[in-house]
Amino acid sequence: MRAQLLRRDEHGFALIGVLLMLFLLAGLVASLTVSGQTETKISLNYEAEAKARAAAEAGINHATSLVIDKLATWQADGYASPSAAINALLKGPDGLTGTAARDADNGSLENLGADATQRIPRPGTRRQLTPDEQYEARVFDDDDPARGVTLSAADVSRISEDNQIFNDQNKQIVIRAIGYGPNNAVVTLETTVGFGVGDAAIIVNGDIDIQGNVQIQGAAGSVHANGDLDITGSPNIQGDATATGSYSTSGHPSVGGQTGGGFAAIAPPNVQASDHRAEADWVLTSAGTMTNSAGTLICNSASGGCAARGWTYSGGTWSVTGNGIQNGTYYVQGDVSITGNPGPATVSIISEGSIDIAGSPRFQASDPGLFLLANGDIEITGNLTQTGAEAQILVREQISVGGNPTLLGQIVVQNVPSVANLVHANRVDTFYGSLSLTYSGGLGGGSGAPAVTGWRQQ
Amino acid sequence: MVKARRPTVRQDARPAGLARMDGYTLVELLLSMGVGLVLMSAAVFVARQTTLASNVLMDGSSTQEEVQYSVEWISSALRAAGTNPYRIIAGACPAANTTFTPIRLDPNGTGRADNIRIHADVNPPNGLLGGLSGACTEPGEDLTIAHDLTNLCITRRDNNIDQAAVPMTDRVISSMRFTYLNAQGVATAIAAQVAYVQVSITGRTIARDVGRGAAATYTLTSDVRVRLR
Numbered sequence: 064m065r066a067q068l069l070r071r072d073e074h075g076f077a078l079i080g081v082l083l084m085l086f087l088l089a090g091l092v093a094s095l096t097v098s099g100q101t102e103t104k105i106s107l108n109y110e111a112e113a114k115a116r117a118a119a120e121a122g123i124n125h126a127t128s129l130v131i132d133k134l135a136t137w138q139a140d141g142y143a144s145p146s147a148a149i150n151a152l153l154k155g156p157d158g159l160t161g162t163a164a165r166d167a168d169n170g171s172l173e174n175l176g177a178d179a180t181q182r183i184p185r186p187g188t189r190r191q192l193t194p195d196e197q198y199e200a201r202v203f204d205d206d207d208p209a210r211g212v213t214l215s216a217a218d219v220s221r222i223s224e225d226n227q228i229f230n231d232q233n234k235q236i237v238i239r240a241i242g243y244g245p246n247n248a249v250v251t252l253e254t255t256v257g258f259g260v261g262d263a264a265i266i267v268n269g270d271i272d273i274q275g276n277v278q279i280q281g282a283a284g285s286v287h288a289n290g291d292l293d294i295t296g297s298p299n300i301q302g303d304a305t306a307t308g309s310y311s312t313s314g315h316p317s318v319g320g321q322t323g324g325g326f327a328a329i330a331p332p333n334v335q336a337s338d339h340r341a342e343a344d345w346v347l348t349s350a351g352t353m354t355n356s357a358g359t360l361i362c363n364s365a366s367g368g369c370a371a372r373g374w375t376y377s378g379g380t381w382s383v384t385g386n387g388i389q390n391g392t393y394y395v396q397g398d399v400s401i402t403g404n405p406g407p408a409t410v411s412i413i414s415e416g417s418i419d420i421a422g423s424p425r426f427q428a429s430d431p432g433l434f435l436l437a438n439g440d441i442e443i444t445g446n447l448t449q450t451g452a453e454a455q456i457l458v459r460e461q462i463s464v465g466g467n468p469t470l471l472g473q474i475v476v477q478n479v480p481s482v483a484n485l486v487h488a489n490r491v492d493t494f495y496g497s498l499s500l501t502y503s504g505g506l507g508g509g510s511g512a513p514a515v516t517g518w519r520q521q
Numbered sequence: 522m523v524k525a526r527r528p529t530v531r532q533d534a535r536p537a538g539l540a541r542m543d544g545y546t547l548v549e550l551l552l553s554m555g556v557g558l559v560l561m562s563a564a565v566f567v568a569r570q571t572t573l574a575s576n577v578l579m580d581g582s583s584t585q586e587e588v589q590y591s592v593e594w595i596s597s598a599l600r601a602a603g604t605n606p607y608r609i610i611a612g613a614c615p616a617a618n619t620t621f622t623p624i625r626l627d628p629n630g631t632g633r634a635d636n637i638r639i640h641a642d643v644n645p646p647n648g649l650l651g652g653l654s655g656a657c658t659e660p661g662e663d664l665t666i667a668h669d670l671t672n673l674c675i676t677r678r679d680n681n682i683d684q685a686a687v688p689m690t691d692r693v694i695s696s697m698r699f700t701y702l703n704a705q706g707v708a709t710a711i712a713a714q715v716a717y718v719q720v721s722i723t724g725r726t727i728a729r730d731v732g733r734g735a736a737a738t739y740t741l742t743s744d745v746r747v748r749l750r
Contacts, residue, residue: 084564084568087568088568088571091568091571091572091575094575095575095578098575098578098579098582102582105586109589205606205646212645212646213645214645214647215647218645218647218648218649221607221647221648221649222606222607222647222648235606255604255606255646257606303610309711320610321610321611321620324711325623325711325715515748516604516605516606516608517604517605517606517642517643517646518600518601518604518748519601519604519641519643519644519646520597520600520601
């Protein structure tokens, strides 16, 4: 009987061994399968998140581009201020708020963009990119709680807002894009576009050399170069001296604010004389005649008829050589040369060419906020004295300011490649001698052109 | 007379039940034990190798995930660098007169490009860098990201919130490097020209690769566009 029991025990050994091995292998296979499935799910999640991010990026880039293009033309579009243009965007195409129907298009960008097929639909409607990638985008005032940011009363005050979500106060607008991917993946991105950047006395979209005893004063008495900034001698700059490129000094300059290179570039406005054609009281034509804004002939330089108004014309250049000049805003179809001592007078000059001032004129701006504008270069070497309200000097190509001028306002240089020959062609804008420039800020909508000032992922 | 069948000696000597117990000779027994041993050894070896391979795979996978995750969150932080919609020049956090500096390489002064400091007015965007003096409570606005060579991990320190650097990964990160790139994607040492920051992170497995006898390494490199440059 005992022997029979022993024999039965031996019969189970192989089966148990095989079963153990099978269990072991099954465990390994199960482990690898679970691991593989987890890896697959992780990869799918990464892919879904990447697709949602790509969609959000597409949306934010598209919407930001549309908003900047729209705000850049706030004057040409007839708005009284950048904030008025922003308010129009906040209220949407119908310009109305207050009821559900009116609010349906608030913040909508649906009417922006030249190509109707490429527009962004109104909030709540997604723009389809691929079958599993979509985005939606809209704008908010930066103190609007609906954007997903909670600001305290102190915060709202600090950013110069008013808790009125359709009333911009600080020339800043927030753009939000939500990207959707597969598996309910969602990514939300936000940019801030504002006019408040770079409100400095001198902004050059290139290199700047400041030499001698230049004085730059005022609450916005700062200098910024989108290229390199080189300061030598003993200039006195009350505010910041910053550059997007390199920053270098020698001598004993005094800078009251921040200094250095590597600062964000400031987008320059597009300086174009023809944009300001409607502001002119008088037009000095390339035919040597002066007309009023309606095109009525006032005088002809060929017969010396314009000399009484201070102007002569020769070889494409309108010149002031005497001590008198008629008040008003001039639109000049050519170059301008001032070598006399005209003034005091209320004069602004908008030139399709260059402006060369070597005398000692005494002017205050006739065109509110705009003193001089040139599609070419501006060179000031004399003792120009600007009085009255602060105004801008806008230059499409290059500028050189020396001598002993006294200027009030802001100098903005787009610094496009040189065509005019008045100022050196190496595209370095120079300020030297004893220039005195005072700027309190706020001209040109704050800085001239809207630009992206902030970016974040919610 | 019927002659009775004479039983054989063997039949007579052992009961029928016991007669079936013999049959394995010593040679057979040794041989079967040897074969069994070889088979068992092979099975154990295969199981062990399979387990090791599985562990190496899992370890490698885990290391890759750590590297990928690190690149993701570091890239996210870098993209926001320099966000400053309300023109902060200097803040009161974490110390008075902290100059707003979008990106600073090697803030820890190690001489290596494995640590970076990022400023961004993002949480919330309110014209403050980290908060008010004595109330530096706005997270994510002043970050230092660094490689901890001793503990082989990446650390993140919110300079306004954290008392010390916080490990963000397992101890598998063997190196991390930040490289400034200009708009053309060429390396530059000039902060002003930075358009992209290249992040390169290498992870090293804890387990050794059976085939190579050494830990496997995985390197992930990503060029992150700095949004406001």
